[in-house]
Amino acid sequence: MTYEPVIGMEIHVELKTKSKMFCGCPAKHFAKEPNTQTCPVCLGLPGALPVPNKKSIEWTIKLGLALGCEIPLFSKFDRKNYFYPDLPKGYQISQYDQPFCVNGSLSGVRIRRVHLEEDTGKLQHTTLDGKRVTLVDFNRSGVPLVEIVTEPDIRSPEQAKEFLKKLYQIIRYLDISDADMEKGSMRLEPNISVRPTGTKALPNYKVEVKNINSFNFVKKAIEFEVDRHIKLLESGETPVQETRGWNEGKGVTVSQRRKEEADDYRYFPEPDIPPARWDSSQIIGIKLQIPELPDQKAARFKKEYQLNDYDTALLTDTKQLADYFEECVKINKIPAKKLVNWIINKKVDIDDVLPATLVKSIIAATAVVAIPDEDLEKTVQTVIAENPKAVEDYKKGKQQAMMFLFGAVLKQLKGAGDKNLIRELLEVKIKS
């Protein structure tokens, strides 16, 4: 029997707003001294209340719109109640049944929802005065975190990787997150099961692999899981519904937690935050802030600048590079194709070289200074006359001799003159 994978994704993305989700503390927490960016709100002190960060809500909706989602005109926050030492209130403010964005799609994968929640603190397991202890750092507590949930529409590890790369690209285009997987600001969780090819029903189990931090690891983890599930199914077993983790060193997933029963988070509407009610003009306003997205941009570049697929993909990889290219084009002195070659092949540092400077240096490097033909011919004649040895050597077939003569002409002309014409003239004159 052959099998096909059934894969859904959950992706968490930390937004790069200046302040946290519900208080004024800075949201940038990576590599900061522990517990230096906290206040009564993000420490969950008695009496402290959350006030939502408007920007984080707008950005969530922006992402939802970029993923083709509907934006319900009513939405609310809910409390997700559970105990964990990194969760100071004993509940996470999240969204349950009425998220900001629903029913989108990306690269043929349906997006079920995009919602906003707060990140938790971070546990550090360490040894202090000879004792093994767990410390809590609350700098990350309350950082805005967007969760994107897809339908189980992905059918291969490669498709999962491509989907995630596209999502990453869009998030970067929107400039709402660093989406830096090594720093944990983008976390990937595939839900994986397999079914006999040709069947349509969802399998009666799924395995979640938690907190993976690279697209390649997602691909590998899915490949590993799919093989494992097929083997189990072939031997007549159903894989256990559970949460697993990816061990990159060994290239395997390992069981972390069995999920025999669904968790009961006792969700209920967050009473400290009034629900959001939008009118459609507000949503249109947010929509207008969305820049041209990668796929549209690529299509336009191909048409407008007559570029091939390869160049287009490279140029539109980031919005910064695409914008840089277009600024160079606007200066309107160099053909697009030539610009692409320089920008891509010479690996121009777009943060360092201004577009105008780049265009100038391309012109300088490729410019042809016109020399009257008589002068050119005269110089070639002179060089041949002055270097009889080299001429002889060339006639005997020594290619370096031509290079020497060519160099000598250039030297006399101080770099001016059409290089091809010089080479041609040299050959003609020597042969005659």
Add this chain to the structure above:
Amino acid sequence: MNLLTLTIKEARRALQSKEFSAVELVRAYIDRIQTHDSKLGAFLTVDESGALSQAKRADAQIAKGITKKLLGIPVACKDLYSTRAVRTTAGAKIIDTYKPPYNATVVDRYLEAGAILMGKTNEDAWGHGSSGENSDYFPTRNPYDTTHVPGGSSSGSAVAVAAGFSLVGTGTDTGSSIRLPASFCNIVGMKPTYGRVPRYGVISMASSFDTIGHMTRTVYDNALVYEVTAGADPRDATTPQVPVPMYTESLGKSLKGLRAGIPKEYFRSNGIDKGVREVTMTAIGKLESLGMRVEEISLPHTEYAMACYYVLVPSEISSNLSRYDGVRFGATRDTFGAEAKRRIMLGTHALSAGYYDAFYHKAAKVRTLIKQDFEKALEKVDVILAPVSPTPPFKLGEKVNDPLAMYLSDIFVCPVNIAGVPALSVPCGFAGILPIGLQIIGKQFGEQLLYQVASAYENETEWYKKPAIL
């Protein structure tokens, strides 16, 4: 100065005219607390040195001719109010040693208006209770008869005002907790419109019901304090931008032509005590004689109010109390008192998968109906009049082992919190030596009218002039 009868109005005048200084006033209160509070149990923490240094500052300001609404006026804060570096227990031993690093917004507002923080008052732990007996420390006693309860949960603050330990007692009212102790202690208690006074820094009981109010001896004093505490706060997303009127300006206006509604469901209830009924009817008669038109109204979903309340409120409580896990501060969870545990269990159950629809969700729908009851009624009439409590203050121990009987003492006050509208309790007589309060309920943000009605009634009756004798 007679601290048992002193009002804010009189104290301000005396401070201005240098009849006494703020330091003298504070010392007199501290002496009185030290002499009498062992019998009453109003305070959990008295901040003597803090109060005296604030009093000195107030005197310096008075000397410079600075005037502020509450300059030099002592205030006793319910222990749910976060006070920077001053122990804040919520009446619960689980955070016995907790000292907040910040002030509640409303505490800052008192301090900016020149008030002096005397200390923190006893209460039913976390605000869970109607008698003051659920304090994890010791019960508070009624100054009119110490064998009776003072009403809760803001028990200590009410007693602090009634017993002459402070001029203002702050409270919170989630179901009854300001109006009930105010009525049991012969003082004026304001339960604000939900969101009118910021909750930031006041320890949450049930976030969508909690209101932040205060108790004083007179209606004028109450209105004056409200001018200080009311208004939107950027730290509390549930406080709308509604302008704050000068509440004291509505006092003394005539009641002619105003309409009052009497909910038939309340007065037909069998549980209402004969003495309470008589006193309340007399008070309503007095208001009629002052020009109010009184008519019967209906609040048809009244019978579901307590059930609705005791599903929704414990649900929010179970979530709000989950931060007291002993990980970062405080003791471990086995330190929770019996009532807190009961409500955590109730709420956790009501929110559980498989029960949510039958309990929480259903109760949320009932909440909407009760809200509509009040909205509809208040389209016809300007205010609703009702007793605060179906009985006079009961004896200590009388209901403590019967939680349901205890819950039912809130039957006329809880629905107001479900609706989110404001209500005022004003003294309206006695059953023997025990005080009784009249409840005046109004439209959202309609507190001004409540003060107008209460002050007209108070001018005629002056029940507040009958102090507790210690």
